[in-house]
Amino acid sequence: MQKHKTHLLLPVLFLFTLFTSACAQNPPPAALAYIDEEKLALQSTVLLNNESRLIPLQGLEDLKIASINFSNTYSTAFDSLLNKYTKVQTFKGVDYLGPKNISTLTQDTKFYNTLIVQLTDIDLNNVKVLEFIQANQKLKRVILVVFGNGNALAKLDTYTDPLIWTDKTTPLTSSVTAQAIFGGVALTQNLPQTFSAKYAANTGFASVKTRLQYTIPEAAGINSKNLLEIDNIAAEALRQHATPGCVVLVAKDGKVIFNKAYGYHTYEADQPEKVSDIFDIASV
Structure with a gap:
């Protein structure tokens, strides 16, 4: 991730006006459905x-x-949310259930202290999956997130590390469970x-809840329609070479x-900006 020395600070007064005008409006049906599902x-x-x-x-710098x-059908959404909080490397466990031996997965993840x-x-x-869990919980933190029928939890009676369970398998349960691990949402x-x-x-x-949650504007x-103007502001700033x-x-x-x-990071357009980029205090 790249640190930047100079960046654009968007016009605060304009954005404040835009932000306040976006409040107190009736959410569209799709947004209401999202909120209900969340x-x-x-x-x-x-x-x-x-x-x-x-x-x-906690202590993400040490993990x-x-x-x-x-x-999990919605692992892409799950892993994307994990990486909002810290760098997380992804592995396809199913690849280790075929020609590869499940013990190879233990070997490939040996330098990680949290799974x-x-x-x-x-x-x-x-x-094979149960054996992988049992072997690794003796070596490091293993956090399980289980989607589906709760009767399967009986297979984990000897498991002692944290476990998050939901009976639903949807993009939003993947989002919620991932955020709960980092304190983006509270579980009750x-x-x-x-x-x-x-x-x-x-x-x-x-x-x-100890960190920011990621959700929709509504x-x-x-x-959310009112926030689309931010695209125009940013496009104009780039066009004018303000940043x-x-x-x-x-x-x-x-x-x-x-x-x-x-x-991009520079006018040479050699490296695109990413939401995961880190900024120093001079850039704020």
């Missing part, structure tokens, strides 16, 4: 085995994190029924509702 995702997600209070993760997906493993209820029927729910001796009804841990009372590039982040009420990169 709430449902939170209500169906349970944090388990968090006696150590590992979740939400080397790998995300391993076996068959985040995405699983479905079907994955928990695979002996308990298991609705008993699935095993260990995972009994009303079992669960409450976590706290979830913070802002009409070679910039990154715009809008947050309200602890929620990131707009985050976009424009242009």
Whole structure:
């Protein structure tokens, strides 16, 4: 990631006017549906085995994190959200269930001290997957995120590290579970029924919100259409050579509702701006 010495500070007064005018408008139906689904995702997600209070993760500078997906359909959304908070390397666990031996996955992730493993209820029927989990929880932090039928939790009665479970497999449950790991959202729910001796009804841990959440503007009372003007402001700044590039982040009420990169690091246009770029204090 690149540090910058000089960057454009967008006209604050104009953006403030734009921001305030975007408030207090009725959200469109699609945004209302998103907000309802996001709430449902939170209500169906349970944090388990968090006696150590590992979740939400702290001290990110000391963590080397790998995300391993076996068959979560929406792993792209999940991994994208993880990388909003810190650098996370991704691995396709399913690739190690064929010609590659599952022990090779342990070898390939040996330099990571924290593993985040995405699983479905079907994955928990695979002996190789269970062996990988058991072997690695003795060596490092292993955080499991399980999507699907709660009856599969019985396969994890000997598992002791944090586990996040939701019975729904959707883009938003992938988003919510990923953000919960880093404290972007708080989890408050308990298991609705008993699935095993260990995972009994009303079992669960409450976590706290410690970092920004990523969501749509309407979830913070802002009409997303009004924020489209930011594209025009940035385009004009680049056209006028006021800056070679910039990154715009809008947050309200602890929620990131707009985050976009424009242009390049320099006028030579050799390296595009990315939302993950790091800025020094002179750039703000």
